[in-house]
Amino acid sequence: MSKEQTIPYKIYLSESEMPKQWYNVRADMKDKPAPLLNPATLKPMGFEDLRPVFCDELIKQELDNDTAYFDIPEEILNFYKMYRPSPLVRAYCLEKALDTPAKIYYKFEGNNTSGSHKLNSAIAQAYYAKKQGLKGITTETGAGQWGTALSMASAYFGLDLKVFMVKVSYEQKPFRREVMRTYGASVTPSPSMETEVGRKINAEHPGTTGSLGCAISEAVEVATHSEGYRYVLGSVLNQVVLHQSIIGLETKAALDKYGIEPDIIIGCAGGGSNLGGLIAPFMGEKLRGEKDYRIIAVEPASCPSLTRGVYAYDFCDTGMVCPLAKMYTLGSNFIPSANHAGGLRYHGMSPVLSKLYDDGYMEAISVEQTSVFEAAEKFARTEGILPAPESSHAIKAAMDEALKCKETGEEKTIVFGLTGTGYFDLVAYQKYNDGEMTDFIPSDEDLKKSFATLPKVD
Amino acid sequence: MSKEQTIPYKIYLSESEMPKQWYNVRADMKDKPAPLLNPATLKPMGFEDLRPVFCDELIKQELDNDTAYFDIPEEILNFYKMYRPSPLVRAYCLEKALDTPAKIYYKFEGNNTSGSHKLNSAIAQAYYAKKQGLKGITTETGAGQWGTALSMASAYFGLDLKVFMVKVSYEQKPFRREVMRTYGASVTPSPSMETEVGRKINAEHPGTTGSLGCAISEAVEVATHSEGYRYVLGSVLNQVVLHQSIIGLETKAALDKYGIEPDIIIGCAGGGSNLGGLIAPFMGEKLRGEKDYRIIAVEPASCPSLTRGVYAYDFCDTGMVCPLAKMYTLGSNFIPSANHAGGLRYHGMSPVLSKLYDDGYMEAISVEQTSVFEAAEKFARTEGILPAPESSHAIKAAMDEALKCKETGEEKTIVFGLTGTGYFDLVAYQKYNDGEMTDFIPSDEDLKKSFATLPKVD
Numbered sequence: 001m002s003k004e005q006t007i008p009y010k011i012y013l014s015e016s017e018m019p020k021q022w023y024n025v026r027a028d029m030k031d032k033p034a035p036l037l038n039p040a041t042l043k044p045m046g047f048e049d050l051r052p053v054f055c056d057e058l059i060k061q062e063l064d065n066d067t068a069y070f071d072i073p074e075e076i077l078n079f080y081k082m083y084r085p086s087p088l089v090r091a092y093c094l095e096k097a098l099d100t101p102a103k104i105y106y107k108f109e110g111n112n113t114s115g116s117h118k119l120n121s122a123i124a125q126a127y128y129a130k131k132q133g134l135k136g137i138t139t140e141t142g143a144g145q146w147g148t149a150l151s152m153a154s155a156y157f158g159l160d161l162k163v164f165m166v167k168v169s170y171e172q173k174p175f176r177r178e179v180m181r182t183y184g185a186s187v188t189p190s191p192s193m194e195t196e197v198g199r200k201i202n203a204e205h206p207g208t209t210g211s212l213g214c215a216i217s218e219a220v221e222v223a224t225h226s227e228g229y230r231y232v233l234g235s236v237l238n239q240v241v242l243h244q245s246i247i248g249l250e251t252k253a254a255l256d257k258y259g260i261e262p263d264i265i266i267g268c269a270g271g272g273s274n275l276g277g278l279i280a281p282f283m284g285e286k287l288r289g290e291k292d293y294r295i296i297a298v299e300p301a302s303c304p305s306l307t308r309g310v311y312a313y314d315f316c317d318t319g320m321v322c323p324l325a326k327m328y329t330l331g332s333n334f335i336p337s338a339n340h341a342g343g344l345r346y347h348g349m350s351p352v353l354s355k356l357y358d359d360g361y362m363e364a365i366s367v368e369q370t371s372v373f374e375a376a377e378k379f380a381r382t383e384g385i386l387p388a389p390e391s392s393h394a395i396k397a398a399m400d401e402a403l404k405c406k407e408t409g410e411e412k413t414i415v416f417g418l419t420g421t422g423y424f425d426l427v428a429y430q431k432y433n434d435g436e437m438t439d440f441i442p443s444d445e446d447l448k449k450s451f452a453t454l455p456k457v458d
Numbered sequence: 459m460s461k462e463q464t465i466p467y468k469i470y471l472s473e474s475e476m477p478k479q480w481y482n483v484r485a486d487m488k489d490k491p492a493p494l495l496n497p498a499t500l501k502p503m504g505f506e507d508l509r510p511v512f513c514d515e516l517i518k519q520e521l522d523n524d525t526a527y528f529d530i531p532e533e534i535l536n537f538y539k540m541y542r543p544s545p546l547v548r549a550y551c552l553e554k555a556l557d558t559p560a561k562i563y564y565k566f567e568g569n570n571t572s573g574s575h576k577l578n579s580a581i582a583q584a585y586y587a588k589k590q591g592l593k594g595i596t597t598e599t600g601a602g603q604w605g606t607a608l609s610m611a612s613a614y615f616g617l618d619l620k621v622f623m624v625k626v627s628y629e630q631k632p633f634r635r636e637v638m639r640t641y642g643a644s645v646t647p648s649p650s651m652e653t654e655v656g657r658k659i660n661a662e663h664p665g666t667t668g669s670l671g672c673a674i675s676e677a678v679e680v681a682t683h684s685e686g687y688r689y690v691l692g693s694v695l696n697q698v699v700l701h702q703s704i705i706g707l708e709t710k711a712a713l714d715k716y717g718i719e720p721d722i723i724i725g726c727a728g729g730g731s732n733l734g735g736l737i738a739p740f741m742g743e744k745l746r747g748e749k750d751y752r753i754i755a756v757e758p759a760s761c762p763s764l765t766r767g768v769y770a771y772d773f774c775d776t777g778m779v780c781p782l783a784k785m786y787t788l789g790s791n792f793i794p795s796a797n798h799a800g801g802l803r804y805h806g807m808s809p810v811l812s813k814l815y816d817d818g819y820m821e822a823i824s825v826e827q828t829s830v831f832e833a834a835e836k837f838a839r840t841e842g843i844l845p846a847p848e849s850s851h852a853i854k855a856a857m858d859e860a861l862k863c864k865e866t867g868e869e870k871t872i873v874f875g876l877t878g879t880g881y882f883d884l885v886a887y888q889k890y891n892d893g894e895m896t897d898f899i900p901s902d903e904d905l906k907k908s909f910a911t912l913p914k915v916d
Contacts, residue, residue, distance in 0.1 A: 426633035
């Protein structure tokens with residue numbers, strides 16, 4: 001009996017094996033990511049500049065490029081125990097279906113009611129808000145994954161939560177809205193008449209169905225104008241990548257437990273929260289020169305920030321009220337086509353990942369929507385799990401790498417992040433099932449136009 | 459440090475600890491459940507009578523009242539490994555929220571794409587159909603949980619699947635339909651024009667939105683008229699209770715691993731598939747006089763087959779084409795009100811459970827819908843999981859028992875079955891969130907009328 005055969009379908013860590021600290025990959029970067037800039041002064045933003053918007057403890061995490069490990073507070077560890085560790089699954093059935101010598105593993109983050117990895121950071125952000133004695137927090141949500149996760153976290157700590165949900169999603173995704181309401185969040189379609197910016201946009205664009213940028217602006221306005229409230233965000237920020245390192249740390253612990261050495265690590269990339277978390281400890285080894293891995297970011301061809309964007313300072317939001325971040329971006333005015341992977345339709349990319357990519361520590365590829373749903377369907381039928389469209393980008397790339405192994409006969413070990421389930425994405429699956437899904441790739445000219453609107457920063 | 463503190467939030471069995479056999483509780487019953495009767499002759503149905511409808515191996519399981527253990531075939535064990543073992547969760551947060559000395563555990567069956575325990579029997583039934591060399595299987599589905607589970611199982615074994623979905627659900631639950639289609643099932647709204655019975659019903663009742671009884675009749679007609687097809691069913695039958703014993707066997711193994719002795723075991727009861735499976739090994743001990751447990755079936759007040767029904771022979775379907783079963787029933791003509799727990803809206807109850815209940819081995823209670831959703835909301839906010847309305851009946855009963863312990867100071871150990879998630883039940887949650895949910899209890903007169911239509915059997 002080979003060692004191989006002793007590896008179970010699902011590797012679960014015991015509670016005592018679960019990570020007790022988050023890992024901050026910035027600590028091992030020789031060249032640090034560029035700082036956030038004040039959009040008015042173009043000066044780096046410090047602790048005091050960020051205090052009106054974010055919770056104190058989270059700002060410290062955001063600005064700390066040196067501390068490698070942060071203790072996870074016990075209250076958060078206890079919440080993690082309710083839905084973590086997530087399983088590292090050996091995709092035996094998919095390997096068989098592909099007839100590949102590759103060994104495929106996926107870290108499955110979808111086994112919680114929010115349906116994705118977003119809960120890992122939501123519970124941390126809610127905790128620090130509660131600890132600071134705040135009454136509540138505000139946020140925006142597009143497709144609703146982040147809003148759902150934050151509703152669960154806020155309910156757990158008895159924190160008030162106000163979610164601005166892009167109006168078109170509010171109307172078209174009533175089920176996501178109801179999950180948030182069941183957890184006690186107030187959900188307002190954006191643009192609303194409750195904020196200055198909302199009233200202005202409604203007046204200027206009567207009948208608008210909203211945008212993520214506008215929802216962010218509304219959430220920030222309410223947070224900064226309400227006593228005892230702060231604003232929180234589910235991706236892009238350094239603090240989010242820090243919290244999400246729990247994914248990678250568990251993955252590494254599970255692999256180490258069975259002496260498995262991955263060759264390739266793959267994650268889908270929108271704002272970078274999942275990818276940054278999944279690869280963190282592996283990237284750390286790579287940065288320290290201890291190990292080498294191929295690390296691949298997968299983005300939609302319709303919103304290709306790493307593969308076709310520029311590395312420059314840009315606004316994090318389309319409303320241009322947030323700090324400037326240096327990142328791979330398509331321009332904050334870039335309007336992605338209606339790709340069904342809502343979580344990947346972000347114009348920019350985490351500054352940490354952008355820097356690592358720019359320094360050559362990872363690869364990036366883009367894939368088209370229809371091929372992603374083909375992969376999703378195959379995965380669902382062989383591995384049982386109906387994947388989120390976002391996650392399916394990583395599935396597609398992992399399958400392609402496994403098929404290359406079939407050609408070459410190499411027994412590579414591939415690990416990918418399965419960030420979530422597709423239970424609230426069935427409109428997209430219906431389109432695919434009906435043969436009505438299309439692909440869209442922005443033209444060079446469109447991108448050029450969008451790049452022209454980037455803010456001028458030296 | 460007390461022993462108590464060493465119990466993790468979630469108890470997972472390792473692959474080697476997973477049950478390798480199903481347990482047949484009928485083997486330990488001194489008085490066996492009454493046999494199925496041929497509706498025309500009123501004679502007990504034997505192997506040959508059932509062959510045109512059901513798979514051979516499944517008929518053997520259906521009729522076998524003596525074999526205590528059935529080996530689970532390796533192909534099924536491998537599929538189980540993809541989503542099992544399911545966790546036995548210690549509800550620490552719920553206990554704290556209720557401030558109860560009781561210890562609450564729940565066996566969570568919702569962590570798979572079908573969203574419920576139904577997959578445990580679906581994969582078994584699909585396997586035996588494939589093994590028999592059949593081309594495909596047919597079934598009906600109401601709310602869609604069973605149809606989804608069977609789609610996943612059929613895709614795994616490359617079996618054709620034809621699902622007749624009650625027309626009103628087909629139209630109102632397009633997402634469930636799309637999951638089934640993604641797994642390759644053909645889904646037909648019932649009544650259809652594809653069957654004789656469907657055409658007849660459409661002609662007699664133009665514009666009808668269908669019923670479960672009609673869908674069953676269509677599925678049986680197609681199975682018996684198509685070469686290489688058989689019909690399968692997701693609850694009520696003895697074979698289903700047998701397959702679902704995996705729930706109880708895992709629960710017992712997990713409890714034994716930590717030396718935990720339950721006092722009360724609680725499950726929701728519709729057709730009886732979950733309850734029968736959860737309690738099987740515990741009931742076995744009780745029947746053999748080795749242990750005693752309080753075992754409680756929880757049903758909706760709107761469809762109270764155990765608490766207000768009669769123990770008599772009745773049709774399993776409203777179309778009256780299936781065998782007669784002796785069970786607690788409200789009459790096959792009973793039309794339950796629009797309770798949102800679709801999986802519990804069945805007029806009858808598993809003959810095995812009916813017999814055990816009639817012989818005094820278990821209790822039954824009924825609970826009202828609004829109180830069930832109150833419990834569901836509290837559970838979601840404290841334990842993180844958004845529960846299915848069906849499962850929430852067990853939550854409600856478990857919470858009530860825990861609150862009784864608070865009054866008496868007793869440290870009872872309560873185990874309940876959390877059969878699934880409510881991700882496809884958000885129309886119901888919306889009603890609850892909007893304060894528009896109502897309760898309905900059938901009147902004694904309504905029940906009396908329904909009982910009058912029971913078939914006459916000595």
